[in-house]
Amino acid sequence: MSDRHRLHLGPIATPDRLLLGPGPSNAHPTVLKALARTPIGHLDPLYIDLMGEVQDLLRYAWQTENRLTIPMSGTGSAAMEATLANTVEPGDKVLVAVKGYFGLRLVDMAGRYRAEVATIERPWGEAFTLEEIEQALDSHRPAILAMVHAETSTGVCQPMEGIGELCRRYDCLLLLDTVTSLGAVPLHLDAWGVDLAYSCSQKGLSCPPGLGPFTMGERAEAKLASRSGKVPNWYLDVSLLNQYWGSNRVYHHTAPVNMNFGMREALRLLADEGLENAWRRHRLNAERLWTGLERxxxxxHVPDHLRLPTLTTVRIPEDVDGKAFSLHLLNTHGIEVGGGLGALAGKVWRIGLMGYNSQPENVDLLLDLLETELPAFRQSAPVAAIA
Incomplete structure (x- = not known):
């Protein structure tokens, strides 16, 4: 027997961090306590009851009556893939509205399921108009229109009014990424005519990463039921998962019970606060941040009317090494802010105010550090001051 990989380690010790980047955000202390509870079986009657509570609370958070609403056992990217795996058949036309990094991920995923993928694009920092979307639907006649509501890479919130009606007029499903909006930004899936949506646990819901909320409306269920063959991803096949999450409760996989403990508590806290209050809190704290940054x-980076309350992109001054300042915040103060992705790499910082972290004291702390310590990182600053 070889001991080459045998490590003698002490208990895990991680420093406290204030996560003000694009995610994850800090989990609520009540959620962390729930995660630490003793596990129970994934077919235990008590857990079966909890599953129903999680489903109902997700419907509330999304403002939907969708029967098939579940937390996927996987991160938000798993739920993202589930929307496509269940509805795309080879040769289906999928139109993706790309205005950032995660629109490009939808393109990649749809192609892997052998869809005929078309795209429309806007610069990273802008949103689509209703006219642009209608023109693209008329031109491509897709089976699915996929788009991102809250684009984490740019900080843009896509206006949704009228898009669902267009999708019905052109007989296509509307698939919506709500990863950086669920629980924090106004969402009205049923009123907007959204057929498929997904999210994550670690942002507006104040839970650690590990679950991917997923919901599917009647029109999407009908497309799933009319498939000519099996869903090509066994783990994400919601026709199988619904036998576990539906009334039959038939075993599918060993569910991450403790993660669902945390999800249940996170959604309970959101319901106790009330959706409109949570949306208002996020908006007020974001406006406090925006005012302070401009001061x-x-x-x-994003015009006021399109800004996400959960994720702000601020342009890095030309005379500042953005990465060096981010590392300074992390190493000196334990505060994480994100850098840019894709077309915005090296050009912006991404500041998250999501869920439990959307508090005025966090805004004021970050603004104070920017005011007092950023000047030392300008290239014109004395070397000794930076050191």
Missing amino acids: LGLEL
């Missing part, structure tokens, strides 16, 4: 002379 410091920093430029915001």
Whole structure:
């Protein structure tokens, strides 16, 4: 027997971090306590009751009556893939509205399920108009229109009014990414005519990463039921998962019970606060941040009317090494802010105010550090001051 990989380690010890980046955000202390409870079986009657509570609370958070609403056992990307795996058949036309990094991920995933993928694009920091979407639907006649509501890479919130009606007029499903909006930004899936949506546990819901909320409406269920063959992803096949999450409760996989403990508590806290109150809190704290950043002379990347309350992109001044300052915040103050992705790499910081972390004291702390310590990182600053 070889001991080459045998490590002698102490108990895990991680520092406290204030996560003000694009996610994850800090989990609520009540959620962390729930995660630490003794596991129970995934077919235990008590857990079966909890599953129903989680489903109902997810419907509330999304403002939907969708029967098939579940937390996927996997991160938000698993739920993202589930929307496509269950509804795309080879040769289906999928139109993806790309205005950032996660639109491109939808393109990649749809192609892997052998869809005929078409795209429309906007610069990273802008949103689509209703006219642009209608023109693309008329031109491509897709089976599915996939788009991102809250684009984490850019900080843009896509206006949704009228899009669902267009999708019905052109007989296509509307698939919506709500990863950075669920629980924090107004969402009205049924009123908007959204057929498929997914999210994550670690942002507006104040839970650690590990679950991917998923919901499917009647029109999407009908497309799933009319498939010519099996869903090509066994683990994400909701026709199988619904036998576990539906009334039959037939075993499918060993569910992450403790993660669902945490999800249940996170959604309970959201319901106790009330959706409109949570949406208002996120908006007020974001406006506090935006005002403070502009007061410091920093430029915001997204126009005011399209800004996400959960994720702000601020342009890095030309005379500042953005990565060096981010590392300084992390190593000196234990505060994480994100850098740019894709077309915005090296050009912006991404500041998250999501869920439990959307508090005025966190805004004021970050603004104070930007005011007092960012000047030392400008290239014109004395070397000794930076050191």
